[in-house]
Amino acid sequence: EYYRKFILNFSIIAQPLYKYAPTTKDQRSQKSQSASIILSDEELNAFNKLKQILTNDLVLRIPDAHLPFKIQTDASKIGIGAVLMQTHPNGDLPVAYLSKKFTTTQMNWPATEQECYAIIYAIEKWHKYLDGREFIIETDHKPLVPFNTKQQLNSKCERWRLKLQQYKFMIRYIKGKHNTVADYLSRSPLDNASYDEDDYVP
Structure with missing residues (x-):
């Protein structure tokens, strides 16, 4: 979730993977006890694309107070x-x-x-x-x-x-x-x- 702010259209790329992201405490507990996840081709492609982006240079710049x-x-x-x-x-x-x-x-x-x-x-x-x-x-x-x-x-x-x-x-x-x-x-x-x-x- 932290890295989403650096990636253009993170939500679009990661959409196939959202169902694996628990949003409540109970869901997180259930996920920790669940079996291994088997990704579909679409989900695997999304995961690999995000991994590739994160291993390259992040393109967004830190704001500079001296620049317009x-x-x-x-x-x-x-x-x-x-x-x-x-x-x-x-x-x-x-x-x-x-x-x-x-x-x-x-x-x-x-x-x-x-x-x-x-x-x-x-x-x-x-x-x-x-x-x-x-x-x-x-x-x-x-x-x-x-x-x-x-x-x-x-x-x-x-x-x-x-x-x-x-x-x-x-x-x-x-x-x-x-x-x-x-x-x-x-x-x-x-x-x-x-x-x-x-x-x-x-």
Whole structure:
């Protein structure tokens, strides 16, 4: 569980193995007394993939208080994704990832509201890094560029904008081909009571 924060889409990769993870004291006791586990091919592949990732260099960087933050967000028909980065001399490097599946209601929102929600969710999730600092948000949804100005998109987005008045940020448009990580995360969220999102922060 500790290493999940370092691995992009840990929940997706590890999904076949969740049934072997006890969540209560009684379940842990039962597991300790149970027979050996025989993994299916799918479960074995998931285990081997996680093992391979963990034996390689972990890609997330420890946040540096002296470097600027940047967030890339995206929304798909089924969920949202975002990556928190910092700009290093050798380029933008990831600090954290997140993804979240839409509820049935959220799936019916207009695209602009879905993309706007991705921004709201990411900023609130990473409040401890962003509060009191200037940062940049990058999105491939052009209508959101004036989001943090006085131009009102619609009533829902306006309520969200007011919630974020304490933050200092600007929104910048980027082409979808440059927003690949957030795009991938938005298309790969999970709907699970304990693992409904991927949220990795070192």
